[in-house]
Amino acid sequence: MEQNDVILYTLIAYGIGLVGIGVWARSRNRDNTDYFLGGRRLGPWLAALSGSASSSSAWTLLAVSGAAYSWGLSALWLFPATLSGFLINWFLIAPRLRVLSRETGAITLAEIIAPAEFGAARRTVLRVAAVIVLFCFIFYIASQFEGAGKAFQAHFGWPREAAILTGVAIVLAYTFLGGFWAVSVSDMVQGLMMVAAAVLVPAAALVALGGVGELAPRLAATASPVELSLTGPFTGAMGVAFVLGTLGIGLGYPGQPHVVNRFMALRDGPSLRRARVIAISWAVLVYAGMLLLGLCARVLYDIADGEQVLFEVSARVLPPFVAGIVLAAVLSAIMSTADSQLLVAASSAAHDWNAGSPGHTSGLSASRLTVVLLCIAAALLAIFVAEDIFTRVLFAWHAVGSAFGPLLLMRVLGYRVGARGTLATLLAGFGLTVLLHWLPQTPGDAAERLIPLAVALTIAWVCRNSGND
Numbered sequence: 001m002e003q004n005d006v007i008l009y010t011l012i013a014y015g016i017g018l019v020g021i022g023v024w025a026r027s028r029n030r031d032n033t034d035y036f037l038g039g040r041r042l043g044p045w046l047a048a049l050s051g052s053a054s055s056s057s058a059w060t061l062l063a064v065s066g067a068a069y070s071w072g073l074s075a076l077w078l079f080p081a082t083l084s085g086f087l088i089n090w091f092l093i094a095p096r097l098r099v100l101s102r103e104t105g106a107i108t109l110a111e112i113i114a115p116a117e118f119g120a121a122r123r124t125v126l127r128v129a130a131v132i133v134l135f136c137f138i139f140y141i142a143s144q145f146e147g148a149g150k151a152f153q154a155h156f157g158w159p160r161e162a163a164i165l166t167g168v169a170i171v172l173a174y175t176f177l178g179g180f181w182a183v184s185v186s187d188m189v190q191g192l193m194m195v196a197a198a199v200l201v202p203a204a205a206l207v208a209l210g211g212v213g214e215l216a217p218r219l220a221a222t223a224s225p226v227e228l229s230l231t232g233p234f235t236g237a238m239g240v241a242f243v244l245g246t247l248g249i250g251l252g253y254p255g256q257p258h259v260v261n262r263f264m265a266l267r268d269g270p271s272l273r274r275a276r277v278i279a280i281s282w283a284v285l286v287y288a289g290m291l292l293l294g295l296c297a298r299v300l301y302d303i304a305d306g307e308q309v310l311f312e313v314s315a316r317v318l319p320p321f322v323a324g325i326v327l328a329a330v331l332s333a334i335m336s337t338a339d340s341q342l343l344v345a346a347s348s349a350a351h352d353w354n355a356g357s358p359g360h361t362s363g364l365s366a367s368r369l370t371v372v373l374l375c376i377a378a379a380l381l382a383i384f385v386a387e388d389i390f391t392r393v394l395f396a397w398h399a400v401g402s403a404f405g406p407l408l409l410m411r412v413l414g415y416r417v418g419a420r421g422t423l424a425t426l427l428a429g430f431g432l433t434v435l436l437h438w439l440p441q442t443p444g445d446a447a448e449r450l451i452p453l454a455v456a457l458t459i460a461w462v463c464r465n466s467g468n469d
Contacts, residue, residue, distance in 0.1 A: 009324075017189075040102065042184060042265040048278035050187035051262035052086075053194060054340035055253065056286060058147030061194065061330050063390035064287065066306030068294025072219075072227030075294065077246040079287050085253030086283045090276040093254050094263040096412035098272060101264035108344070109257040110352045113407040113422060121419035128423060130348040132403050132430045133257060134374070137345040140396035141378035143389050144338040149382070150307060150389075151330045161383050167331065167338075168379045172372065184262070187340065190329075195282055197329035198289030201310060204317040205296035218299040227298075234443045245444025249394065251453055252401025254408050255429075257348075258340035307389055338378075346370040394445065395437050402429030402452040406460040421463025429456030 042050075060082075068075040097112070106112045110129040114122050148167030152158045158166075206212055219228070226232060231239035253259065266272050290310075297309045301316070314326040349370045403426045410417050417425065432452035442448070 040265050041267050042262065042271070043267060044271045044274035044278060046184050046188050047262045047266050047271065048275035049191035049282065050184040050340075051259055051275075052279045052282045052286075053187045053191035054262070055085075055256060055259040056082075056194065056283075058144055058330065058389055059393040060286060060290060061197065061310055062147055062150065062307045063393065065290040065294040065297070065309045067390065068291045069297050069303065069309045070294075070306040071232055072223050072295075072298070073230055074227075074232035074242070075291060076230065077243055078249070079291055081247045081249040082287050083250070083280075083283055084247070085250035086280055088250065089253045089259065089263075090279055093260060093408065093412055094266070094272055094276070095269070097260060097263045097408070098266050098269075100412060106264070108347045108352055109260055109404060109408065110348065112411055113404065113417075114419075115416075117416075118419040118422075125419055125422050125426075126352045128426055129404070130352045132400060132426060133348040133352075134345055136396040136400040136430075137258075137341045138374065138378050138381060139392055140400075141338050141341050141345075141374070142381040142385070143392040143396070144341075145379055145382035146392070147389055148331060150305075151311065151327055164379060164382050168375055172342075172375045184265075191282065193325070193329040195285050195289075197310070197314075197326045198286040198293075200322070201314050201318070201326060202289045202293040202296060205293055205300065205313050208300060208317050209296055215296060215299070219295065222299050238443045241442060241446040242444035245442065245446030245449050248444075248446065248449035248453070249397070251449070252397050252405065255401035255403060255405030256397070257400070257404065258344045260408065261340075261344065342371050342374055345374050349374070395433070395448075398449050398452065399430050399433040399437075402433050402456050403427075405429070405453065406457040409457070410460050410464055415464040417460050417463050421459060424463065425456045425460045428459055429453065432456075 064075070064078055067078060100112060101107075104112065104115060110126050110133070114125040114129065116122065118125060145164045145167055149160045149163040152163030152166065153160060156163075206215070209215060209218070231242050234242045263272075266275065293313060294306075294309055297303060297313050301312060303309055303312050310326065310330060314323045318326065406429065407417060407422055407425050429452050432455055433448060436448040436451060439447070
């Protein structure tokens with residue numbers, strides 16, 4: 001049997017399994033609390049692995065390994081950047097948000113930052129928040145579908161459009177049917193596959209290299225001085241900016257609705273404490289593995305597109321069946337983020353948009369229709385507006401993180417920010433990120449990753465405990 005046949009059959013079996021999860025989960029959805037938050041009954045393994053997988057998309061498996069391949073040692077800053085985000089979320093945000101969401105009955109992040117005390121202004125705040133989520137997540141979801149296109153192109157030579165639409169169909173099927181339960185269970189499976197790929201492929205690459213001891217001397221012999229520098233081509237103040245900008249990636253974690261909703265869904269405190277250990281361990285294995293893979297690939301192969309490193313290496317060092325599992329792991333990364341973001345974006349459109357209206361209710365039919373429409377919009381963006389995964393993901397990541405992160409931080413620390421302050425924070429964090437994204441790039445994108453967040457946090461801090469003003 002040809003290698004591509006083995007890979008294709010593996011993926012077909014995997015896709016059928018995901019749709020089966022969606023069918024199973026359909027019966028567990030009685031209302032929007034079930035559809036969007038799993039009835040707040042998530043255990044530690046489900047919460048930790050699904051939350052980790054949904055925060056670590058195709059960007060992790062493709063773009064992080066690609067950055068290590070293209071940048072050299074300066075990509076190592078991505079490890080403390082992402083790990084710090086996990087630590088902030090699980091130790092600072094998660095325990096307080098779990099309790100706060102139960103006390104307020106909130107099922108979305110927007111409801112947390114816009115409580116009922118806002119009165120008539122709450123509807124405006126919720127709608128602005130919904131627009132920001134929809135805008136950012138359409139870009140983010142499109143990047144996942146772009147990753148699917150690269151995966152199928154690398155192994156099968158499929159047309160890019162057909163590859164993207166295949167990934168869209170699978171994600172849409174089980175998200176539409178099963179909602180949060182289907183997304184969380186499938187994300188747990190996908191999280192396990194991601195960590196397996198992040199351990200297996202770098203290990204095989206090290207064997208091909210001749211062992212761990214061969215990596216450093218061969219890097220030193222083949223890499224340029226820039227590629228061996230921890231600040232890349234930047235020195236002095238620009239080098240500091242590069243490091244701070246890269247570390248700033250971790251500061252975006254608290255503001256990600258598709259990640260923090262797992263904290264709102266945890267069933268109890270003991271589950272949270274166990275989930276914390278699982279999630280941090282997962283992050284260490286996956287991110288260290290991808291950086292190691294990129295560095296190994298630098299001295300082993302000449303690869304035209306850095307974001308194809310995982311595919312290229314697995315195809316050369318692994319048996320066909322195992323290479324099929326690796327490709328499934330990449331699609332796992334894509335789908336585990338796309339499904340969570342589809343669900344959060346649907347909750348923004350179907351639930352948050354009118355949540356501030358008297359007597360508002362939103363049914364499951366409206367929520368499922370929103371999932372379909374968002375999936376179509378993201379697919380069209382992926383097909384007609386091509387962009388590298390690394391750039392597109394980080395733009396969406398920081399736009400939504402700078403808008404929501406400071407407000408969530410204020411809330412979990414016990415401060416209240418009034419309606420006007422909340423609006424100002426949302427617009428400053430989001431608007432400045434969009435503006436700086438279109439201006440000339442700074443080292444490590446420091447301006448885009450740090451300035452909007454700092455300005456938004458300052459506004460939230462100044463407006464804390466300001467009632468409904």
